[in-house]
Amino acid sequence: xxxxxxxxxxxxxxxxxxxxxxxxxxxxxxxxxxxxxxxxxxxxxxxxxxxxxxxxxxxxxxxxxxxxxxxxxxxxxxxxxxxxxxxxxxxxxxxxxxxxxxxxxxxxxxxxxxxxxxxxxxxxxxxxxxxxxxxxxxxxxxxxxxxxxxxxxxxxxxxxxxxxxxxxxxxxxxxxxxxxxxxxxxxxxxxxxxxxxxxxxxxxxxxxxxxxxxxxxxxxxxxxxxxxxxxxxxxxxxxxxxxxxxxxxxxxxxxxxxxxxxxxxxxxxxxxxxxxxxxxxxxxxxxxxxxxxxxxxxxxxxxxxxxxxxxxxxxxxxxxxxxxxxxxxxxxxxxxxxxxxxxxxxxxxxxxxxxxxxxxxxxx
Amino acid sequence: xxxxxxxxxxxxxxxxxxxxxxxxxxxxxxxxxxxxxxxxxxxxxxxxxxxxxxxxxxxxxxxxxxxxxxxxxxxxxxxxxxxxxxxxxxxxxxxxxxxxxxxxxxxxxxxxxxxxxxxxxxxxxxxxxxxxxxxxxxxxxxxxxxxxxxxxxxxxxxxxxxxxxxxxxxxxxxxxxxxxxxxxxxxxxxxxxxxxxxxxxxxxxxxxxxxxxxxxxxxxxxxxxxxxxxxxxxxxxxxxxxxxxxxxxxxxxxxxxxxxxxxxxxxxxxxxxxxxxxxxxxxxxxxxxxxxxxxxxxxxxxxxxxxxxxxxxxxxxxxxxxxxxxxxxxxxxxxxxxxxxxxxxxxxxxxxxxxxxxxxxxxx
Numbered sequence: 034x035x036x037x038x039x040x041x042x043x044x045x046x047x048x049x050x051x052x053x054x055x056x057x058x059x060x061x062x063x064x065x066x067x068x069x070x071x072x073x074x075x076x077x078x079x080x081x082x083x084x085x086x087x088x089x090x091x092x093x094x095x096x097x098x099x100x101x102x103x104x105x106x107x108x109x110x111x112x113x114x115x116x117x118x119x120x121x122x123x124x125x126x127x128x129x130x131x132x133x134x135x136x137x138x139x140x141x142x143x144x145x146x147x148x149x150x151x152x153x154x155x156x157x158x159x160x161x162x163x164x165x166x167x168x169x170x171x172x173x174x175x176x177x178x179x180x181x182x183x184x185x186x187x188x189x190x191x192x193x194x195x196x197x198x199x200x201x202x203x204x205x206x207x208x209x210x211x212x213x214x215x216x217x218x219x220x221x222x223x224x225x226x227x228x229x230x231x232x233x234x235x236x237x238x239x240x241x242x243x244x245x246x247x248x249x250x251x252x253x254x255x256x257x258x259x260x261x262x263x264x265x266x267x268x269x270x271x272x273x274x275x276x277x278x279x280x281x282x283x284x285x286x287x288x289x290x291x292x293x294x295x296x297x298x299x300x301x302x303x304x305x306x307x308x309x310x311x312x313x314x315x316x317x318x319x320x321x322x323x324x325x326x327x328x329x330x331x332x333x334x335x336x337x338x339x340x341x342x343x344x345x346x347x348x349x350x351x352x353x354x355x356x357x358x359x360x361x362x363x364x365x366x367x368x369x370x371x372x373x374x375x376x377x378x379x380x381x382x383x384x385x386x387x388x389x390x391x392x393x394x395x396x397x
Numbered sequence: 398x399x400x401x402x403x404x405x406x407x408x409x410x411x412x413x414x415x416x417x418x419x420x421x422x423x424x425x426x427x428x429x430x431x432x433x434x435x436x437x438x439x440x441x442x443x444x445x446x447x448x449x450x451x452x453x454x455x456x457x458x459x460x461x462x463x464x465x466x467x468x469x470x471x472x473x474x475x476x477x478x479x480x481x482x483x484x485x486x487x488x489x490x491x492x493x494x495x496x497x498x499x500x501x502x503x504x505x506x507x508x509x510x511x512x513x514x515x516x517x518x519x520x521x522x523x524x525x526x527x528x529x530x531x532x533x534x535x536x537x538x539x540x541x542x543x544x545x546x547x548x549x550x551x552x553x554x555x556x557x558x559x560x561x562x563x564x565x566x567x568x569x570x571x572x573x574x575x576x577x578x579x580x581x582x583x584x585x586x587x588x589x590x591x592x593x594x595x596x597x598x599x600x601x602x603x604x605x606x607x608x609x610x611x612x613x614x615x616x617x618x619x620x621x622x623x624x625x626x627x628x629x630x631x632x633x634x635x636x637x638x639x640x641x642x643x644x645x646x647x648x649x650x651x652x653x654x655x656x657x658x659x660x661x662x663x664x665x666x667x668x669x670x671x672x673x674x675x676x677x678x679x680x681x682x683x684x685x686x687x688x689x690x691x692x693x694x695x696x697x698x699x700x701x702x703x704x705x706x707x708x709x710x711x712x713x714x715x716x717x718x719x720x721x722x723x724x725x726x727x728x729x730x731x732x733x734x735x736x737x738x739x740x741x742x743x744x745x746x747x748x749x750x751x752x753x754x755x756x757x758x759x760x761x
Contacts, residue, residue, distance in 0.1 A: 190660045191726065210574060211593035221660070228659050229575035229593035231623065232614030232723035236659050239726070250596030259595065259623035262747055295592050295600050296554045296585070359596035362555065362603070383626055388752040 039204060039244040039266035043161065043183060044100050046071030047377055049257065050246060051369070052271030053077035053104030053163060054214060054356065060281035061089055063274065065096030066369035071377075074369075075163060079106035083149040090157045100160035102185065107167035107219075108147045111306070111329030120325040121336055128316070128352055132343040141338065144331040155180055163187070165208075165217040166307075168200045175201070187217035189226040189233075191240045196220070198241045206269055207237045209249025213272050213298070213358035215309040227300070231263070238264030252363035254379025258387070272358040273376075278368040285350040293361045304341065304354040306333030312355035316340075403568060403608040403630035407525065407547055408464050410435030411741055413621065414610060415733070416635030417441035417468030417527060418578060418720065424645035425453055427638065429460030430733035435741075438733075439527060443470035447513040454521045464524035466549065471531035471583075472511045475670070475693030484689040485700055492680070492716055496707040505702065508695040519544055527551070529572075529581040530671075532564045539565065551581035553590040553597075555604045560584070562605045570633055571601045573613025577636050577662070577722035579673040591664070595627065602628030616727035618743025622751070636722040637740075642732045649714040657725045668705065668718040670697030676719035680704075 040048050051067040053059060055077030064074030076093065078086045086103065093101055118140070126136040151173050154162060162177045165187035177184050178201070186197035187206045194205045208217050209230025218226040230249040238245045247260035248269035260268045274280055276287040289312050297312050303320035304311075307330035311317070320327070327333055344352035365372055404412050415431040417423060419441030428438030440457065442450045450467065457465055482504070490500040515537050518526060526541045529551035541548050542565070550561035551570045558569045572581050573594025582590040594613040602609045611624035612633035624632045638644060640651040653676050661676050667684035668675075671694035675681070684691070691697055708716035729736055 191658065192660075209593055209595060210591070211596040226660055227574070227591075228723050229573055229595065229614050231573060231594040231611075231620060232575040232616075232659055235617070235619045236724065236726045247595075250593050252596075253599065255599045255627045256595060258626040258751065262622035262626055262751065263619045294555065295596055296556075296590055359592050360600065362600045384751050387622065387626065387748050 037244065037266040039246070042203065042244075043073055045073050047373065048261070048267030049073070049373055049376060050102070050267055050269040051075050051274050052214075052248060052269045053102065054271050054275065055079040055104070055106070056354070058275055058280045058282040060279060061092035061096055063277070063279040063281065063369055064093050064101050066279045067274070067373065068097045068099035068101045070370040070373040072373050073100060073102055073161065075102040075104050075161075078103050078150065080145065081150070082145055083153045086150060086153045087157060090153075090159060102161035102163045103154055103159050104163045104165065105147065105150055105154075105169075106144070107164050107169050108144060109167060109330070111143070111332050113332065114326065114328065117326045117328050118332065118336070121328055121333065124323060124325065125336060125340060128340045129343075132340065132347055132349070132352070134339055134343045138339050140332075140335050143335045151177075154182070158182070161185065163206070165215065167219040168197060171200065178203070185246065188237065189216060189218045190220065190228065191237050193218070193220050194237045194241045194243070194245070198243050202243065204244040204246055204266070205237070205241060206246045206248050207233045207265070209233050209247070211250030211359040212248050213275075213310050214356040215305065215307050216300070218308070230260070234260060234263040234265050250358055250360045252360035254376045254381070254383055256360070257376055257380045258383045272360050272364055273372055274369055275357065276364050276366050277372055278366070283345050283350075283353065285345075285348050286353060286355050287366070289350055289355050290357055290361065290364045291366055293357070295359050295361055297361060298357055298359060302327050302333070304334065304337050306330035309354075309356060310358060312357050314353065314355060315351040401608065401630040403610070406567065407437055409437050411737065412625070412631030413437070413737055413740060414466070414631055414633040415439050415638050416578075416612060416633045417466065418635050418639065419443040419468070419470070420718070422639055422644045422646040424643060425456035425460055427641070427643040427645065427733055428457050428465050430643045431638070431737065432461045432463035432465045434734040434737040436737050437464060437466055437525065439466040439468050442467050442514065444509065445514070446509055447517045450514060450517045451521060454517075454523060466525035466527045467518055467523050468527045468529065469511065469514055469518075469533075470508070471528050471533050472508065473531060473694070475507070475696050477696065478690065478692065481690045481692050482696065482700070485692055485697065488687060488689065489700060489704060492704045493707075496704065496711055496713070496716065498703055498707045502703050504696075504699050507699045515540075518546070522546070525549065527570070529579065531583040532561060535564065542567070549610065552601065553580060553582045554584065554592065555601050557582070557584050558601045558605045558607070558609070562607050566607065568608040568610055568630070569601070569605060570610045570612050571597045571629070573597050573611070575614030575723040576612050577639075577674050578720040579669065579671050580664070582672070594624070598624060598627040598629050614722055614724045616724035618740045618745070618747055620724070621740055621744045622747045636724050636728055637736060638733055639721065640728050640730050641736055642730070647709050647714075647717065649709075649712050650717060650719050651730070653714055653719050654721055654725065654728045655730055657721070659723050659725055661725060662721050662723060666691050666697070668698065668701050670694035673718075673720060674722060676721050678717065678719060679715040
């Protein structure tokens with residue numbers, strides 16, 4: 034059961050993928066620690082420049098000879114409104130003042146060049162590419178597969194998984210509504226695609242022949258066994274690793290992860306213009322009262338970057354993006370290896386108990 | 398594993414509870430069919446008069462000698478605003494005109510008397526009381542327990558489960574965000590309590606010593622095994638039974654249940670003033686544009702009753718409340734007994750496969 038076609042194809046020991054959390058948490062130490070422990074570490078590279086990606090890959094390879102994944106954001110064309118940008122710039126100046134940073138900064142480039150990011154991944158011949166926010170051009174998927182990469186897409190509905198299968202990916206992440214961070218929704222409004230993993234995984238598994246990777250609220254061996262029972266071939270765990278030793282998350286962010294409860298998060302467009310789940314902050318609450326239009330991703334993301342960075346420097350989590358899933362009470366500050374070890378041990382023990390279900394006659 | 402303290406306490410064969418779906422689906426035939434098949438049938442009695450409840454209990458008892466549950470809504474004190482009610486009355490007249498029913502009807506009594514409902518349950522010495530929307534007065538819980546009823550509460554967060562345990566209930570339903578129908582949230586705003594079952598069940602199981610009953614998106618043996626793996630002692634399945642032979646759901650409602658997908662639902666206050674998950678309708682979509690204040694439950698529920706009833710009579714599902722969970726693609730039109738049989742068989746087969754997880758050495 035546990036050695037699935039997916040673990041064989043990925044050459045990993047356990048069906049545990051560390052979720053690609055862009056923006057800091059996925060240090061080379063974390064990615065390598067997960068892969069060395071028998072899982073699949075993932076570099077969240079969506080916000081990284083091509084040169085930063087190359088450097089990170091080299092750092093990971095210096096720490097492990099096991100497979101790892103690099104995750105990219107599929108670019109999208111935002112609707113640009115100069116009026117909305119001007120209004121948001123003025124609104125955000127309140128936070129800049131509070132943080133003592135310059136008002137009306139020049140907006141940096143909205144996002145990195147996807148083509149240049151992909152070129153580095155091809156040159157580095159990475160073992161696994163995962164992506165979210167859509168479907169890359171056909172030639173990108175083909176080029177990655179041609180050079181030997183395993184390609185994983187992200188879906189929040191059955192229809193998205195069917196589209197990814199048609200595009201030729203090798204496996205698909207079923208992103209449940211519990212998941213922290215950005216929603217991977219690309220066919221509709223993200224609010225219509227908040228399907229809990231309990232419902233999403235079996236329905237997706239029924240409608241694609243690809244291996245399905247369950248994600249959203251999976252924190253331990255219970256979540257792993259539950260996901261396999263639902264039809265998944267592996268799990269992707271993010272929040273479970275966010276506060277671990279090797280995570281590069283800001284200390285104040287880690288502290289929040291370790292102290293908050295399952296109902297501390299909500300979906301917001303405040304930080305990036307794209308729906309994402311995070312621990313409620315003053316910044317999110319304030320933005321709910323914002324009367325203007327929040328610019329689309331990646332514009333809003335670029336516009337709030339200076340604030341998020343200054344807030345991190347000033348240790349003010351109330352203005353930081355604290356992406357997190359709904360499994361918060363189960364987060365751990367131990368090492369990535371210890372988290373994987375405990376997940377596997379708990380899954381084994383549970384499987385032993387579930388054995389009775391099939392053989393003891395209780396369920397006849 | 399499957400014969401839990403809960404199945405023993407409830408005197409049922411399988412850890413499968415049919416969710417109490419008030420408003421029509423839970424006919425005596427459905428409740429009795431589920432109980433006769435080894436699960437626990439539940440009468441959704443929240444909207445029934447005391448005499449209707451007594452009659453339904455007698456009908457159930459004429460069809461089965463197995464245990465069954467009756468579910469009540471814990472009353473709450475709505476904020477009443479005459480202006481909001483007047484504005485809503487005028488707004489709703491558009492639908493009344495479309496349906497050819499009288500405008501500006503007298504609003505019927507907001508809800509049934511909880512005390513009188515409870516009196517019938519005590520007189521009838523029902524085997525199981527379940528409830529939602531809060532915690533009944535201590536003397537009600539005690540009286541039900543004293544006369545031998547098993548008492549089940551409903552929680553959407555860990556804190557709500559802890560409060561229910563302190564109030565003396567015997568078990569608690571963990572209502573995941575996937576679940577159809579009304580949210581049982583009672584400690585905060587329901588939007589803050591949409592926790593997916595994958596995250597909610599293990600966290601709740603860790604924090605109460607009561608048996609936890611998983612609900613939300615559970616449709617088959619996969620969901621059953623997953624829930625047990627997460628730490629649940631049983632599952633509660635609603636949408637799985639909504640379109641079955643014995644369900645009293647309107648034919649147009651059943652047809653929608655059988656034809657819609659996992660992303661067809663959303664949370665709305667349009668019909669009742671309380672957050673509930675249902676298949677998107679014109680009525681819900683229109684109400685999103687409503688500029689006034691939707692009166693609290695149960696006022697709005699009483700105000701829309703004539704419209705929902707006329708829509709059902711006229712076979713116009715676009716104005717009906719089509720409560721449903723996110724497991725829609727897995728709904729079935731077979732008999733309740735066939736659904737339970739298939740759930741149990743699938744769970745057994747899955748458990749056999751999961752056995753390898755603990756013994757084959759793959760997960761070492």
